Amino acid sequence: MRINLLLRLLVAGGLLAGAAGCGQGSAGDGGAGGSGVGGGSTHGPEGSTQRARDVSEAWSGSKAARIWRERYFPMDAAVQLPAGAFRNEADERAYATQNFELGGPLPSRSPKEGEVRWRGGGTLALPVSSARAAYEKLARGRNSGPSLVVTGARLGTMTLSTSRGPAAVPAWLFTVRGYDTPLKRVAVAPSELPRPPVGPVEQTSDEQTSDFLLPLSGIGPVSRDEAAVTLRAQHGSCDKGPQVAVLETADNVVFSAGVRDRSDGPCTSEMRSKKVTVRLDRPVGDRMLLDAFTGRPVPYAAPPGSLAPSWS
Known part of the structure; x- marks a missing residue:
């Protein structure tokens, strides 16, 4: 990733950290946060909220969602x-x-x-x-x-x-x-992933959404009560780590990943991965867990030192 692109991402990530809203939630640095349900709510910049809603609505009731619920995805x-x-x-x-x-x-x-x-x-x-x-x-x-x-x-x-x-x-x-x-x-392979009903965010796009969203690296353990989800999120070299905004609806949960509190000064271009635990307002149940950036289900990520993940 080019340094100037990372700078744009991190600057916008500072906006993500500072924004707030009613009935909203986020998590960062391994902390937990909740979000509203019903029609769905989240926090973060306006573009992040709208992107999460677009992804949620595209998957809700779609052919891809039906395939996801009928086939084998470990x-x-x-x-x-x-x-x-x-x-x-x-x-x-x-x-x-x-x-x-x-x-x-x-x-x-x-x-x-x-x-x-x-x-x-x-x-x-x-x-x-x-x-x-x-x-x-x-x-x-x-x-x-x-x-x-x-x-x-x-x-x-x-x-x-x-x-x-x-x-x-x-x-x-x-x-x-x-x-x-x-x-x-x-002893069996995962089913073929369905074609998503929505495309990923284009990083080269002029739209505001691409300036503050980052893709998630994967999903880890879900708590026994299914109300806390561990994710692997990315961040850069001159911020205070990743944070994840959440949009919950009856059909799915959409995670919007960004960064917190970018500091001034030059940044190197490497991206780092860190675990973030997000607490939901209610158990996951049969709801899909989606990445706002990719527009796809968040893939399972094997913990470091383990053998290959079940699907990617």
Whole structure:
């Protein structure tokens, strides 16, 4: 990103931090904030509010929203570790570097399809990957350091958070030497993302919206009560970090990310990522979580040090 563009973004981010409104909410620096419901409300510059409403209205009742609610879009890590992992630093390092080795045979056959079963009802049949393919997604390390030894595998299930709520998902359960419970790896791929009903903000646009909005890097854990959402937001080198304004409606939640309190002086061009926790007025439920900048659902972001995210 060019320095002059970043300066414009950060200057406008200062406006985002200073604006206020009635029945509105935002969060920054890991803090929490709420927002109004009903017709939907938010805070931030007028352009940010209007962009969030445009995104919300475009998705509400759309074909893309129906597809999102009917298909399989994981919002959780693709791997679940054995109980008690890790026994020691060597095993932790082996996992972090994806250094695995086979100490036994893997199943040579698998069913063509498996069912994703949602806790709230509903199923979806999807192609199942082979045990070998799932193993190779784990074992990408090729070094002489410590390794985790896989001695076998069987097809089972693991529970994941998805865009439709918790689901039992087909998974390969790998036996790992030294552990009493298996390492689980998802055995089905996410559904194809629907074509969004609204386009992203153009950074080269002359519209005010592009001056203060930034894209979110991803979504992390949702609290047990589904009322707090952790996001990864971007900021620059001469501000006080990211902040996220929220627009809540009955159908969806739209997050508008920007920066707070830009300081004077020259700025370098790098962008940084930081966690921001946003508290909603009511639980997420089956509402879509949308990014005002991209006009798309916020993708799941795997925490640092974990294996690949479930979808992107």
